[in-house]
Amino acid sequence: MIQRRQSERFFRAACAALFLTSACAPEATAPEAPDEATGTTPQAVIAGVSFKTVLGGRYVGAQNNGGGAVIATATAVQAWEKFTLDDINGGALESGDSVFITAGTGQYFQAANGGGSTLNAASANRQGWETFRIVKKSGSGAIANGDIVGLQTVTTGHWVSAENGGGGTVFAYGGALGDWEQLTISGLSGGTTPPPTGRKRVVGYLPNWYGSYASWVGKVDFDKLTHVNLAFALGDANGQLQLAPASDLATFVNAAHAKGVKVFPSLCGGGGDDKIAPFYQPARVDAFVDHIINYVVSNNMDGIDVDVEAPDRMGSVYDTFIAKLIAKARPRGLPVTAAVSQWMQHGMSDTTLRSFDFITVMSYDNTGTWTGAGEHSSYAQAQTALTFYSNKGVAKDKIVLGVPFYGYCWGNCGGSSSKYVLYKDILASYSNASTTDWLNVNGAQYSYNGLATMRSKATLAKQYGGIMIWELAGDVSSSSEQSLLRAIDSSIR
Known part of the structure; x- marks a missing residue:
């Protein structure tokens, strides 16, 4: 999900912790009763x-x-x-x-x-x-x-x-x-099952490098989400997925399910392709698909998100991998989704693109630490990206718009000339940051999405299949009027 040049720095920072964990299969359990962290179970x-x-x-x-x-x-x-x-x-x-x-x-x-x-x-x-x-x-x-x-x-x-x-x-x-x-x-x-509400998807990514997933149970506002993608699940030497300890996953998944929120592991991530791509090969792909399915089922998860961002290592072997994954997942009721972006779309066939249950469009990183200062995620860029995928033949209700809970700094960026910075950290330094998308202060320039743009994007996403967030950890508490998730929720329902 973290794209291209800026991806490798964050990937390296996460990997040290990531590969120390093991993914043992637990006895999946459902919560007997709600607790203070999860609230009332809306079954x-x-x-x-x-x-x-x-x-x-x-x-x-x-x-x-x-x-x-x-x-x-x-x-x-x-x-x-x-x-x-x-x-x-x-x-x-x-x-x-x-x-x-x-x-x-x-x-x-x-x-x-x-x-x-x-x-x-x-x-x-x-x-x-x-x-x-x-x-x-x-x-x-x-x-x-x-x-x-x-x-x-x-x-x-x-x-x-x-x-x-x-x-x-x-x-x-x-x-x-x-x-x-x-x-x-x-x-x-x-029965007494309510009819579908027509609520649009609100998909939030939550990385594993900010602490245990259990520690996020009381911080994530599940009421404002439909899906959480846990990032990132990578293959070990044998293609077994590594993401977080099984007990940690169980705590988070049970809390999400108690609120009616689906949880997917997200495979790969920007910069993680060398841990995934070897298993696309014909001699290994079938076993890899089985490992993925077994991991999802044993951890009581609800589907699989594929976030491969290495188009030059995708091609026909990737297409085959996705076809095999869908063939095994769909009979079990497990959706398969993908994070996509125009710059890497040549890495998969249009047939594969249209085969996903839905796609999340990474409409950000137009500029970054690898460029000079400029808008990295404008409203116009979002419009262009959504039109691109609609013209590719993807149904509008399967196109989910990706938005950033982060931005970039150029110039006087606290010891560096450019850096990736979370929205909440920009807000901590500049209390009025939520009212704009651009700051030029103290020799530093910041590009991000403020409240007005986020509301506009949520309204746009409502015409399609919903909205996706990279990443939930970048926001302030949703109880704050400056929360981006709160702004999305007020506009997309």
């Missing part, structure tokens, strides 16, 4: 849902309406075959959302040991073993009556499976969304 409760096996035409039922085994024997929907879904992500039920499933007695579906054995509806807990990801067989987005779906355990990645397509006990041991695992969902019209 969408959907009552009267039923599942019918596609192969055998039998309805899934909770024996005795709960308290025992889950079976697939009924040929009609009665009390035992009606369930309540609690959508942890909130809002409309969408492919990839994590859910709790309760029987009529109020007891939860549970895959003992996280999966690999029989399924029961006899649990009083809301933990990892009771959490399932609901995934459409085809496509993404909202789930409707009649859609074919699968239920996947978040802890081990097993699929709920009715042996022989129904007629007996239901297990949680399927290795893929195959014939025995396909279920037709119905009963959604009688």
Whole structure:
């Protein structure tokens, strides 16, 4: 996300800490109850849902309406075959959302040991073993009556499976969304899930070089975001992703999910291509894709962001990598997105560009430490970038405008002649900085986005697929009237 020449300096600063961490897979858990940091859990409760096996035409039922085994024997929907879904992500039920499933007695579906054995509806807990990801067989987005779906355990990645397509006990041991695992969902019209609000995406990047992700739980204003991309996940010598300790990720992901916010790992980052590009090669790409999927699933994340910024190391091998990644991710309900920019667009085919679930357009760094002073992220530049990608055939609702929570200094920049500087640090030095995009003070010149430009860009982004922020750590508290995130929120809703 940090682009071109200025990227390498920040990448080197982050890497020392980054490669000291390990990415062990945790037992993914969902929060039992909200705490002071996360607030009230806004789950969408959907009552009267039923599942019918596609192969055998039998309805899934909770024996005795709960308290025992889950079976697939009924040929009609009665009390035992009606369930309540609690959508942890909130809002409309969408492919990839994590859910709790309760029987009529109020007891939860549970895959003992996280999966690999029989399924029961006899649990009083809301933990990892009771959490399932609901995934459409085809496509993404909202789930409707009649859609074919699968239920996947978040802890081990097993699929709920009715042996022989129904007629007996239901297990949680399927290795893929195959014939025995396909279920037709119905009963959604009688639920209490609110209709889609039409809220535009607000995607915030959060790097791992400002401290643990757990420490950000009380600082990030999840109410003003729809997605958080954690930056940056890089491959080790074997292509296993490295981002942050598993327990650290779990704390952040659970807090985000409690607020209905999706969390993606962001792969690579500007300057990180040498840790990613070797795994595009034909002999290694399949294993690398599997590593990525396993990492996302084991850490209970919601999708994958690809932020490769090395066009001369992309080309056909990159196109193949993305095609394989999407082919593995989409059946699991995991969107694949990409950070893009005009200067590097020659590195991927237009077919690949249009294959992403959405793209985030890095409309900044027109100037920087590698140039003289000038506007680095103007409103006109944003208009040009959005038009460019629209003309590339990307649907407008899949184009997300990137904006900076940082700027550049030239001249008397505190010991250097030019530097990258966060918005909050500019504001700390010059209290009126939020009222303009340009400062010329004390022998220094600063280019950034103030409140008025940020509101204008948010209004522009509302005509497209939303807005993206590099980076959340650059802002002041959203309780401040000088907060850029607050300005975005007031203009994009």
